[in-house]
Amino acid sequence: MLEVTMDIYSIFMIHFERHLWTHYGTLPIWLCSPSNQVMRKNETEGLKTDNLENLKEGDTFIDSTTGTRYRVKKTILPHYSSSGPHGLGDPEDRTLRKIEADVIIPNRMNTQIERVECNSSYLDLVKCFRNDGAVAGLNTCKPALEIYNRCKFEKFHDPEFRSRMTDEYLAERSEARRTGMTSQQRKLEEYREWKRKNNTASEK
Template sequence: MPTQDESHKSNLTNPHGLGDPDDRRLRIVEKEVLIPKIMRDRAKKEKCVAEVAEFTKCCAASSLLMAYTCRKENALMQECQSRWYKDEGFKKECEDIYFKERREFRLTGIPKKHRLKEPA
């Protein structure tokens, strides 16, 4: 565990005091919340597109009875997403995406949501 002086030194190497941009250690919240969120979003938007579309279409057509009517579509969507959550290569890709975003934040001090906006 780094001493207070070592921790302070690593923050000094960063112009914004946000930590070492090249540090690849993960906090618990990053492992259990932030990286799984990237995995969920990517699985939904890139890997299970057909399953998500079918489930969405079923829900739109079923309104109040969707929980009962769309069980099959929901199961297929969940199965697809679960397959990707268990894929170690996919998890590694998502970790790399997270590290890249975190590095950019630590270098610039600008959160991702603000970096994505077009300048006015």
């Protein structure tokens, strides 16, 4: 069953044609023109609607001209963010929402910088604060902080690094959309499967 996305004009035309056919047994000539037949073909391929008052989530809409049944699905998200096998978005889509580009990916970059890219200078800064204390360290740890901030600044302004982190995020998001599970959920499922196989082998 297809999803319905029909605009108000299309719904009006369907009811208008149904009225003419019911009461007069005919359709206007302009409705049978080649250009209109092309429009009809496009409508059956993807019906569109902004009529949210008459359509409800889960309702079934039947196209009076083709008999095709459509199930209504409402979402505030664009099609590429709500389509896909699990309704989480198109796995092949590489579009980034504003929160992904401005928040999620920079956070992943920051984590990668602390753990890998600038890990040594980060650990030196942490060690300095542990030795000198949080208050005194504000003055005594300035050299270590400056080294770490310089490394962090260079990485945040490195296009190659950002591109790599973006690709990793998109690959992870694509797999989540394809499977319906996050990376943590997939790892948990793999562990459960491994444990299940080991338990079965030990029982034998």
